Amino acid sequence: MxxxxxxxxxxxxxxxxxxxxxxxxxxxxxxxxxxxxxxxxxxxxxxxxxxxxxxxxxxxxxxxxxxxxxxxxxxxxxxxxxxxxxxxxxxxxxxxxxxxxxxxxxxxxxxxxxxxxxxxxxxxxxQAIVENVGVDAIARRMSYPLEGIKVVTYYGCLLSRPVEVADFDDPNDPVSLDNILKALGAEVLPFAFKTECCGAAMGIPDVNIPGSLSGRILEAAKAAGAEAVVTACPLCHMNLDLRQRQAARISGNAPFELPVFYYTQLIALAFGLPEESIRLDKLAVNPKPLLDKIAARREARVQASLAEARKAAGVAS
CATH class of the missing domain: 1.20.1050.140 (Glutathione S-transferase Yfyf (Class Pi); Chain A, domain 2)
Known part of the structure; x- marks a missing residue:
């Protein structure tokens, strides 16, 4: 197409x-x-x-x-x-x-x-990726699995609503992002707030509204055991990432320190695409500790495979 x-x-x-x-x-x-x-x-x-x-x-x-x-x-x-x-x-x-x-x-x-x-x-x-390319194609293209990380997917309130106009996924319990992240090797946790509004449209007139709503979403993500939030919306991303400290203060929470990724960044990471296209340096909440965890799991898997190969070679000889 x-x-x-x-x-x-x-x-x-x-x-x-x-x-x-x-x-x-x-x-x-x-x-x-x-x-x-x-x-x-x-x-x-x-x-x-x-x-x-x-x-x-x-x-x-x-x-x-x-x-x-x-x-x-x-x-x-x-x-x-x-x-x-x-x-x-x-x-x-x-x-x-x-x-x-x-x-x-x-x-x-x-x-x-x-x-x-x-x-x-x-x-x-x-929607185009899920319906026209397919999750299986993403899994086949993957070079570096996102092993060992726990994430929640946050869709926001517009991707699948209103139903008769959006014509995509489930309006109350969408799974498209979940399926992609699972195919990439991440552990996707159940998350009841995946379609709750973050208040993005009120970001300019009254910061207390998005601060409170975003704080609830981030608090729920932490309570679920998430190490990161994955989203597909620029406005939602701004509220959850750039304004995360503000959301913590307004909602009365301790600092969340939860990295918030665009799903395309994680796909690109799993595909092994160039760093300049992923632009992880743009994230407000530092993702490095989580990326180091992915790299450590990946290295451990490589070393285990090499050990198995050496063992098999030794037995064969």
Missing amino acids: KYAYYPGCSGHGSSVEYETSTRAVCNALNMDLVEIDDWNCCGSTPAHSISHELSGALSARNLVQAAKTGADCVITPCPSCSSNLKMARWRMQKPAFKDEVDSLLDAPTPANAEGGADLLHTYSVL
């Missing part, structure tokens, strides 16, 4: 490590990405709170631009962008909404036989 790639605003700024690791992983999985020319902000957080039509117009323009690439569909790493692009296409199946959106654009969007908009489908990168 050929994918029209929408990086989103954060991909070229605050979540550059997500962007570089996503591109590296997609390349390793032979996914053909073509970045959408002249893309614009999809308006995922501020626009839809003011006007559904404005939000729809911002996303519709991106989808029109995407069609010019000749791609089969649109993919984006950010769940918020994915949700907004999907929502715009879904709403624009109604001719009246399409007309409202078209009035805000330079040219009307293409129409289908029912009078709605004829726009490409959008998928999150996670």
Whole structure:
């Protein structure tokens, strides 16, 4: 498949490590990405709170631009962008909404036989990997298992919701990230907070709200025995990683010191991709102790294999 790639605003700024690791992983999985020319902000957080039509117009323009690439569909790493692009296409199946959106654009969007908009489908990168590439392909490509680490997966509230628009995974108990991490050799712990909201949209107007909500998520992760949190969302990552000390203070907890990874960083690590594409240096909470643990387990496994080989050679001789 050929994918029209929408990086989103954060991909070229605050979540550059997500962007570089996503591109590296997609390349390793032979996914053909073509970045959408002249893309614009999809308006995922501020626009839809003011006007559904404005939000729809911002996303519709991106989808029109995407069609010019000749791609089969649109993919984006950010769940918020994915949700907004999907929502715009879904709403624009109604001719009246399409007309409202078209009035805000330079040219009307293409129409289908029912009078709605004829726009490409959008998928999150996670959805495209799981549904079009497959977890088995990830396991086959793995070079360095993530042995000996205990993680919880945090999906946030947008990846699989609303159900009729997202059309991906279970809205209450998603497992796509779980399956990927298990295939990479990590121990994925049960986690009741995997779809709880972290309050990302309130990060600017009132830090106490995301601080309290994120603190509850991190506290639950620690209580579950996790050594790291794995997520797929730039906004969630910012709250759980960059603002972790703030979340601890606001929620009244001791420092969590829990590394928070993008799932693409861990896939890239297990694939043995170049460090500059993984950008672990961008994480606010130091992941080195956990990475050292993975390396030590890996080295122990190598030494055990060598010992077995020497023993077998000795017996054979």
